[in-house]
Amino acid sequence: MTTTPITEMTMRAQDIFRVVVESYLDNGAPVGSRTISKAPGLELSPASIRNVMQDLEEFGLLAAPHTSAGRVPTEMGLRLFVDGMMQAAEPSKQEREAIESQISDQGPIEEALSATTAILSGLSACAGLVMVPKREPLLKQFSFVKLSEGQGLAILVGQDGGVENRVLDLPIDISASALIEAGNYLTAQFGGMTLSDALSRIDKDIQAGRMAIDKASKDLVQRGFATWTKDPLERPMLIVRGQANLLEDSALEDLDRVRQLLDELEGKQEISRLLDNARDADAAKIFIGAENKLFSLSGSSVIAAPYKDGEGQVVGVVGVIGPTRLNYARVVPMVDFTAQTLSRLLK
Structure with a gap:
């Protein structure tokens, strides 16, 4: 019909x-x-x-x-x-300030994205969703820090501000100069590359004997890179926060529907595919109930909008999920504003 x-x-x-x-x-x-x-x-x-x-x-x-x-x-x-027919209401000053303060706080981009889902969840009384950029960030800096005898920290910094740390085993007699040399070598050789490209390149360098550093530093480089062997594209692509909001104020007859929705949220790949459908939208896109097979049982709605990087390329999607009885007029502009704020952060 x-x-x-x-x-x-x-x-x-x-x-x-x-x-x-x-x-x-x-x-x-x-x-x-x-x-x-x-x-x-x-x-x-x-x-x-x-x-x-x-x-x-x-x-x-x-x-x-x-x-x-x-x-x-x-x-x-x-x-x-x-x-x-809907007459959308712009986010209030308090809502805009709350969103901007959470997103613009200094820190890795992953923390900003996680904060984004949390603030959206709190303001909308739904679950907040954000699909992280699919493209691998370019690497900026590597360093190694000694934590204790036999243990250290490998630190990777991306050009997007993201920071990843990995604990690794160190030789007992490793010197401070070897830590510095290994970090400087990695930064000089692989800065500006993606992690997967760097992993491929270092394997070739090792096999060809082209690493112009001493043996202690070479061993440290190999140990450090071994902690990042997982392809970044295989990492979870979806951050979800505020699932508990879906249980609040639910009528008893709605509990089965809410439980079904919570089960659906566990299938992050399916939710990610749905959010992917909003990547080409100019503004927030609304998915209502059984319009999408994923929600044919729970009768849920998703409001999602794409956000872009400094080159104007869509890198992810942010939104909320909840019952079809949403305050669309309030939540749709809120999701749009959040996507715009994320885009400004990534410029």
């Missing part, structure tokens, strides 16, 4: 439909004709309202749950509302 165009609905039907959707999104309860009749500006009798609601139900835009006399919007109705 295709969605009824707004142009085919009378103004009376549009007004009643809007009241039903907005009331349902506010409190989650079915909306009856008596409630609608009290809406300012309608001035219609409950009987007239019931007739229009019946028509909207036949169009597939409203449904009557259980034996209730009230109506709720269907997923088709929600799609019609968000695409053609």
Whole structure:
């Protein structure tokens, strides 16, 4: 069944439909004709309202749950509302400041992305999602720090500000100069390369005997690089925060749906594929319920927007996931603003 165009609905039907959707999104309860009749500006009798609601139900835009006399919007109705009738509200000053302060704090990009999901989750009362950049960052600096006798720390810094640390075993008699020499060698030889390219190059250098450093430093270089043998592209691509929000204020009859959604969030690859569909969008994209097979059981909605790097290339997607009863008018601009703030951070 295709969605009824707004142009085919009378103004009376549009007004009643809007009241039903907005009331349902506010409190989650079915909306009856008596409630609608009290809406300012309608001035219609409950009987007239019931007739229009019946028509909207036949169009597939409203449904009557259980034996209730009230109506709720269907997923088709929600799609019609968000695409053609919703009046989005810009994030408040407090919301903008909260998002910017979390994202712009100094630290590795991974920490900023994790903070992004947390702040979005808190502001939207949903679970926050962010898909991290697929492209490997370029390397900037390597260094080694001695932690104790026989143990040290290999530190890798990316040009995007990301920092990764790995604990590694050190020879008991390793000197401070060998630590410095190994770090300087790696920085000079592999700065500006991706980690996978550097790993490939160092293997060739070792085999060809082209490493112009002493044996102690050479052993340290090999130990250090051995801690980064996992291909970065195989690492988890999705950060999820705030799953507990999905359990709060849920009616008992919604718990099965929420549990199903939590199970779906465990399948990060499936969620990542869904978010990938928002990479080409100009602004926030909305996925409602069974429009996506992944949410056919939980009846959930995702609002997602792409963010870009300094070259204007899309590198990831940020968004929220929750029940279809979302405050779309508030959350959609919030997700858009978050994506824009992330893009500014990466420039």
